[in-house]
Amino acid sequence: MPCTSVPPVTSVDNLNKKLEALKGRSLVDYALWGGVRGDDFLNGIDIQQQVIELSEAGVAAFKTYLISGMSEFKDLSLKQMNLAMQYVSKTGKPIGIHAEDKSLVTSRRTEFQNKGMNTWEAYCTARDVKAEEKAIADLITAAQDVDIRVHIVHLSSEAGLQQVKKAKAQGLTFSAETCPHYLYFTQDDFNNPSIRNYLKTAPPVKFGNDRDALWNGLQNGELSFVTTDHAGCNPVEGKVSDNYWKVYGGIPGVEHRVPFLFSEGFLKGKLNLEQTIKHLSTNAAAYFNLTKKGSLEVGKDADIALINLWEQENVIAENMHSKGKYTPFEGVLFNAMVERTYLRGNIVADKNGLSEEKIGYGEYVSVKV
Numbered sequence: 001m002p003c004t005s006v007p008p009v010t011s012v013d014n015l016n017k018k019l020e021a022l023k024g025r026s027l028v029d030y031a032l033w034g035g036v037r038g039d040d041f042l043n044g045i046d047i048q049q050q051v052i053e054l055s056e057a058g059v060a061a062f063k064t065y066l067i068s069g070m071s072e073f074k075d076l077s078l079k080q081m082n083l084a085m086q087y088v089s090k091t092g093k094p095i096g097i098h099a100e101d102k103s104l105v106t107s108r109r110t111e112f113q114n115k116g117m118n119t120w121e122a123y124c125t126a127r128d129v130k131a132e133e134k135a136i137a138d139l140i141t142a143a144q145d146v147d148i149r150v151h152i153v154h155l156s157s158e159a160g161l162q163q164v165k166k167a168k169a170q171g172l173t174f175s176a177e178t179c180p181h182y183l184y185f186t187q188d189d190f191n192n193p194s195i196r197n198y199l200k201t202a203p204p205v206k207f208g209n210d211r212d213a214l215w216n217g218l219q220n221g222e223l224s225f226v227t228t229d230h231a232g233c234n235p236v237e238g239k240v241s242d243n244y245w246k247v248y249g250g251i252p253g254v255e256h257r258v259p260f261l262f263s264e265g266f267l268k269g270k271l272n273l274e275q276t277i278k279h280l281s282t283n284a285a286a287y288f289n290l291t292k293k294g295s296l297e298v299g300k301d302a303d304i305a306l307i308n309l310w311e312q313e314n315v316i317a318e319n320m321h322s323k324g325k326y327t328p329f330e331g332v333l334f335n336a337m338v339e340r341t342y343l344r345g346n347i348v349a350d351k352n353g354l355s356e357e358k359i360g361y362g363e364y365v366s367v368k369v
Helices: 012-022 038-042 047-056 078-089 102-114 120-126 129-142 158-169 180-184 187-191 208-219 254-266 273-287
Strands: 062-065 095-098 149-152 173-178 304-308 337-343 346-350
Touching (some): 012 047, 038 047, 047 078, 062 078, 078 129, 120 187, 129 158, 208 273
Parallel strands (some): 062 095, 095 149
């Protein structure tokens, strides 16, 4: 993602700085997103030129926000979002949008904070289903006259999914993804103090009907794939406050995505095997035009994950490979595990920590349309 980089990837110069920082440090192949931020509108920068140059440099997509908590990657107004859509449409690449309504969230947050309401309930009420539903409805309006692929990142609610379906019914090219935490947890889980702070994300997890609707969306193809919204921190610093507004919002999820979907999706009969694989790999590779990824065919990279469906593994934070060693899935039993990973035919990782290739084997995948 472009927004967690310093500097953010909103120009080719910044992209090159990120690529230089990543050189020789990745175990896997990687593509990068470009971004469009409100800061550049305010500073009078030629955003259209930046977008075109980033696309030519190979970014896979462009990330934007309707509400952002990052000082160096500000959100866009609906008017700015429409312009961003117009600029990105010229590249043929998708625009990914964090969809929560800023006015609803900020007005309620201010009201609750002024009243000293600093609980998880206040946080979740401020960022409720209506905030996601309204944001996507506004994006439908903004995209009416633009030939653009709009992708809603980390969708959390049934009402939000209904808006995505509405956009498709109107002939707009909308899609959405969801994440393991939205497929597993509900707001009842905030009553568990051992994971309450670890579960904080934006948007927050919702209710049982939302969780069920997201699973149904995966079953019937209304949702495109399962991602993680991976965003870790040092939990000793970021996840300890009694004031829920001050708790860092984010979950390190990359490591658990694959075993989760095999365990909770395929093995529990919510998805068949083909659907599971598509939601983990094939669909995303196709959507972002990663032409050598996503399936085992002649001419494509021999990227293979060996999944063990006969062994169980308890999720234990201290065993995680992420720097942020915490997870709301602590103690959850997954009935599947990743045994081994191959990249371009070579073993890059296995569960015993052995590998044939060293860090640095991973390469930047430049995306062309």
